[in-house]
Amino acid sequence: MAAYKPVVVQACPKLGEKITQDTLYWRGYKGGGSGPTTPVQIKEFGAINKIDFCPVPPYNYAVTASSRVHIYGRYSQEPIKTFSRFRDAAYCATYRDDGRLLVAGSEDGSISLFDVSGKAPLRQFEGHTKSVHLAGFLSDKYRIFSGGDDYSSNLWDIPSATKIISYSEHTDYVRCGCASKVNADVFITGSYDHTVKLFDARTKSSVLTIEHGHPVESVLLFPSGGLLVSAGGRYVKVWDVLKGGQLLVSLKNHHKTVTCLCLNSSGQRLLSGSLDRHVKIYSTTSYKVVHSFNYATSILSLALSPEDETIVVGMTNGVLNVKHRKPEEKNENSLKKRQPAYRTYVKGRTYMPKQEDFCVSKPVKHVLRKYDKLLRSFQSSKALDAVMEPPIMLHTPEVTVAVMQELHRRGTLRSALAGRDEKQVNLLLTFVARRVIEPRFTPVLVTVADMITDIYQPVVGQSAIVDKQFLKLQQAIGKEIDYQEELLEVLGMMDTLFATFTKKRDTCLEENNSNGVTEIIETNKNY
Secondary structure, eight states, rough: OOOOOOOOOOOOOSSHHHHHHHHHHTTTESSSSSSSOOOEEEESSSSSEEEEOOOOOTOOEEETTTTTTEOOOSSSSOSHHHHHHHOOOOOEEEOOOOEEEEEEETTTTTTEEEEETTTTTTEEEEOOOOOOEEEOOTTTTEEEEEEEESSOOOEETTTEEEEEEEOOOSSEEEEEEEEEESSSSEEEEEEEEEEEEEEETTTTSEEEEESSOOEEEEEEEEETTSSEEEEEETTTEEEEGGGGGGEEEEEOSSOOOEEEEEETSSSSEEEEEESSSSEEEEEEETOOOOEEEOSSSSSSEEOOOTTTEEEEEETTTTTEEEEOOOOOOOOOOHHHHHHHHHHHHHHTTTOOTTTTTOOOOOOOOOOOHHHHHHHHTTTTHHHHHTOSHHHHHHHHHHHHHHHHHHHHHTHHHOOOOOOHHHHHHHHHHHHHHHHHSSSTTHHHHHHHHHHHHHHGGGGGTSSSHHHHHHHHHHHHHHHHHHHHHHHHHHHHHHHHHHHHHHHHHHHHHHHHHHHHHHHHHHHHHHO
């Protein structure tokens, strides 16, 4: 008796996202701590306009929303400290490099300087006539730069709480900026007048002006100070500051306005958040998108912790989304144990037998699956039941179709489909209606649909559930027929166009050939 041959399942290429190292890395950002795997959601009092991480451990982060600045711990879901002494809305709370001071602007035009360990402001800087959306520290830690809706950019001295210099070169709201880590006198501002300006505190005017082309929402300097990134409109642009503001690359991967930017700790990945609810992650070598996060609502602010362990996103609805990445733990003992086992496993694999060697082959034991065992014992109906389980139909539909094809080859498909109750018929029709439009399954499932219709036609009208599935099957096949007719119409149009091009080409060749013959005849006559 011949041995049973298992059912051959047709292997089809799976379409989907290409899995890269970046994909695996960024997917590692999940819930908070070692507990939940879903991101932490924290509700604030208003739209979150700025998130800033403390540069020193324990890497707390400041969240600016409404008229408050909340300080959160890395894994805390409640603020560990609150600064609320603002007369109106607060903006852009930013840490100093040592993590001891915090500066924030406000709607009334004042700038407040806080000690992280205190509550009341240490200094109040008055000078802007309209709201201040930009405030930060220069890298010398003793001066503050600011920008407001009065179109001005100011420089302040912290010890004396006085204005050092004011620049009024922008012609619209100044909404973003950053300071150079390399030069303590250099800072950059971005404005709604579509320009980015580089200022040097030692001069009375801007040193460099860059035209972004759209209202600038965010600017960012690379740690080296040589590259500048600006975001505005749907564009993220990278500029070479050392070459006088030369444009290096313009990225247009968002569908709506880009509102925020940040870099990871190594400077090899650039993150951008947008009103289209996406955070795009770019490689700073190729400037291609390597991963993307999707959020519930539009994004206003974004920050990545100094150790790249936490991503915090602030949205327009006041929700703070926090994702943590679990640090990778390496067990050296387990690695040492595995290495000898692996060497033993591959030992002799490359050995080539000699002519005088006697080769003994180890018999390979084939383990049959459940449906193969049932088919081997000619239990057709139970074999079909085995592959009609929801996990198999959902994740590996090719197995279900392969068993149906084998039953049809044996001539037992009709008997396997017959004699089923309402629930089983509903399951069959659901699977057929969903998968019949897939080209790889169509030939088999059309036959299955015909048999089901023939077998259960007498009971149509007795079950509302089965009738509904028959209607869905009819709609799916009807839509597919309409698509095929449209494709045939397009194919006919293309055939007509190709035929026209071919005729024109043949006509041109005939004309050229006739002209050539005429020229030859005339030449012979001259001779």
